[in-house]
Amino acid sequence: MDKTFRIVAIDDNPDTLDPVLHAVKQMLNLDGVKIEYKILSKQSEVDSLKNYSCDIVMFDCALSGEDYNFQNYEESRFGFTLLKRYRENNRRTKIIFYSGSFNFDGEGNFDLSALDFVQIINELKIFAITNREVPRLSKAIKSAIEELDTVLVSMEDLICNYGENGVFYIEGKSISANQLLQELRLGTAVGEKFREEIYSTIISYFMKFGGEQ
Incomplete structure (x- = not known):
């Protein structure tokens, strides 16, 4: 590691x-x-x-x-x-x-x-x-x-390396990186929706990548 x-x-x-x-x-x-x-x-x-x-x-x-x-x-x-x-x-x-x-x-x-x-x-x-x-x-x-929790760890690393000024969009609504981190820590509906979108994006990417092979 x-x-x-x-x-x-x-x-x-x-x-x-x-x-x-x-x-x-x-x-x-x-x-x-x-x-x-x-x-x-x-x-x-x-x-x-x-x-x-x-x-x-x-x-x-x-x-x-x-x-x-x-x-x-x-x-x-x-x-x-x-x-x-x-x-x-x-x-x-x-x-x-x-x-x-x-x-x-x-x-x-x-x-x-x-x-x-x-x-x-x-x-x-x-x-x-x-x-x-x-x-x-x-x-x-x-x-x-x-x-x-890989999503939580990745978000913490992202903020640590690049600061907390980034903005994410969840269901069309903007949320700061720092606020999203708190939502992930608390396991709120917003945090879980973001987690769901991340996993969906990753799975879709690998499906497309596999199809190209």
Whole structure:
């Protein structure tokens, strides 16, 4: 793969997560998969999460420390709360939910019920739930990359390389590249119509190309 895939991780202990992700990066590189990562560890960074363009977002299950404003939310569930907020604005970017000592019985420094996990899998469409062991995390990231939304990734790359001033036309109506990106992330009717037109154009092109052969 020639593309370098972008990962954003939300973690209150970047000093411990950074060597883990560095090892993951090296392991994936051996498989020909290139990644770059950014760790957001402060409230101001987390508040701007929706502005980060990335292929995969990783949420630490349990967040703690002075850098976070938990408001009325339980500290042990704050990672889950942030995850749900993110999904309100982005329905398609792959999400990996992790913890240093993940288990399913509520022990440790987080508190999630069986019903929470049902929501995580079915409603929030979390791609993977894992701990921070390098082999497991590497496998989860590689699998997520293999199943990325190609239209969304291509649009993000287009804006990154050429800016957000372009205009697209969907059913005769103009829409800016940046707005279309948001529609794709949310999976709205406009975004899905654009996706349908893209796939239809690609299929038509290959049908014509095949006919010329």
